[in-house]
Amino acid sequence: MELHEELLDDAEAAERADHGGTLRLIAATGARIRRAAALREFDPMADEALRALAGEGRPRALIVIGYGTGATVARLLTAVAGAAATVPIVSVPGPALPGWVGPLDLVVVASTAGRAPEISAALAEAGRRGCRIIAVAPTISPIGDLCKQIRGTLIAMADDVAPVWSRLWSIAVPTFIAAETAGVIPPQRYDAAASAADEAAIRCRPSQEPFVNPAKEIALRFAESAPAVWASGQVAAVAAERMADQAALRAGLPVTHAALPDLGRGQFGLLDGPLAAGSGDIFRDPFEDGVDRTAAVVLLAEDGVDPRLSVVENLVRDRGIPLTVLTAEQPDPLARAAHLIAVADFAAAYLALLVGSGPDQGRTIDEYRLRTAQ
Structure with a gap:
């Protein structure tokens, strides 16, 4: 799969390639919250x-x-x-x-x-x-x-x-x-939620470099790996599910999602499976091994919600698996939700740019609605 990484470094090119003005719509999340409130x-x-x-x-x-x-x-x-x-x-x-x-x-x-x-x-x-x-x-x-x-x-x-x-x-x-x-x-406090969405829009704007833009970093993880989105906190769990859904909608890529404490029921098996095996070996050739993608984890967290978060981070890092952690530090749950969901939406939009999704992405959804309406 060819990736258009140059679009993450060129804000003007990214906006030209952004079908339907998705990035601008997401950036207006704060205004949408204020209007609805x-x-x-x-x-x-x-x-x-x-x-x-x-x-x-x-x-x-x-x-x-x-x-x-x-x-x-x-x-x-x-x-x-x-x-x-x-x-x-x-x-x-x-x-x-x-x-x-x-x-x-x-x-x-x-x-x-x-x-x-x-x-x-x-x-x-x-x-x-x-x-x-x-x-x-x-x-x-x-x-x-x-x-x-x-x-x-x-x-x-x-x-x-x-x-x-x-x-x-x-x-x-x-x-x-x-x-x-x-x-x-x-x-x-809807004003706080709107401000949290505005903050996410500033951090994730197209002109922000990938190494300081969490949405671009997550999009790269998704495009280059077999990703799992894990959550710590109930609000973060909603954002993780949203992130997985939007990745499928915008870019057509599968992303698994789960939340603490259920990670221990099965999701941790990803850390021991074939997509993770040997990921710490710099000489490993995934194509030669018959695997073209390796595991990566994106962890959405609410600050101070679950003390097991550090254990999860250490387990992932100990196995040499790429990890991106995004922590919402807002005091209000609704504000944390607005921030995490905005980043999730931005990540999916950048993922669509990376993989070159066109305006026909999602046509199967339209076809399903048409067929079931008959």
């Missing part, structure tokens, strides 16, 4: 609905309906809330709802496109059961129309013209606001 100022109907939600009291449970990015929102919500969540937070991909869900529960739909039939089916069922319903989705969409029909509250996304993959925070922030308004999670 100010939804009450821009949407009087959303403000009125959230005031009504606050007056209804705490629900028995919060059900987040969504898959793909919507499921990521549910995992992010659970990770950020942690032990501070006052009621269970349950992720449901649809089309069915758990049998116990009813009028005492709050159902939030998180949908970037607003057209998934599985989500529509679960939303309709929530309406029949008399649940309190809030949908975060594009205004002009099947889910948006259905939400109005069942007398739910629709919170329109602020940037529903942006590519679907870039709408994570556009549905995540309103979901968080609904959860905190209902008394499920503590109030969040």
Whole structure:
């Protein structure tokens, strides 16, 4: 596989080769968070609905309906809330709802496109059961129309013209606001999260040299190796999964991911397998040995979250396996998430440049959606 490493050293060339302006979209993550956090100022109907939600009291449970990015929102919500969540937070991909869900529960739909039939089916069922319903989705969409029909509250996304993959925070922030308004999670500092995303954009900008740009370093690891992304901390685990998904979406390359404490259940086997064997031997020829890629580890961590982190680092280094460590040091979990996810998105974008992915990357996803919609 030919790599276009020159694009990592030439900011102007990288931006010209960046199909769809991916790097610029990621750099605007902080602005997207701020815009979504100010939804009450821009949407009087959303403000009125959230005031009504606050007056209804705490629900028995919060059900987040969504898959793909919507499921990521549910995992992010659970990770950020942690032990501070006052009621269970349950992720449901649809089309069915758990049998116990009813009028005492709050159902939030998180949908970037607003057209998934599985989500529509679960939303309709929530309406029949008399649940309190809030949908975060594009205004002009099947889910948006259905939400109005069942007398739910629709919170329109602020940037529903942006590519679907870039709408994570556009549905995540309103979901968080609904959860905190209902008394499920503590109030969040969205300004700190936006600033953390801005910091990542500065560190990962195209003009930043690869040796001081964590996203470019990770992209090189992915392109040259058989990579694993490991995480220390619940928020970091969400970012690791996002990184693996975006690597597949943007560049078509497989990346495994896992998080502590589950690394000891099987992932550590990568350190003893054929892709790692002899990696410390400078005379080893992987092509002669029948292996064209060797193992490498990218470790996403939250500062001070897990004392076993240093053990993992030492195990990897002791075996001579390339290791990149990215630690989020922000005090707020949401800010750590914004920082790590922004770096993950940048890394996938640079990976696409390295391997020369064209604008048709992801066509199978479109074909799958077309076939399953028939």
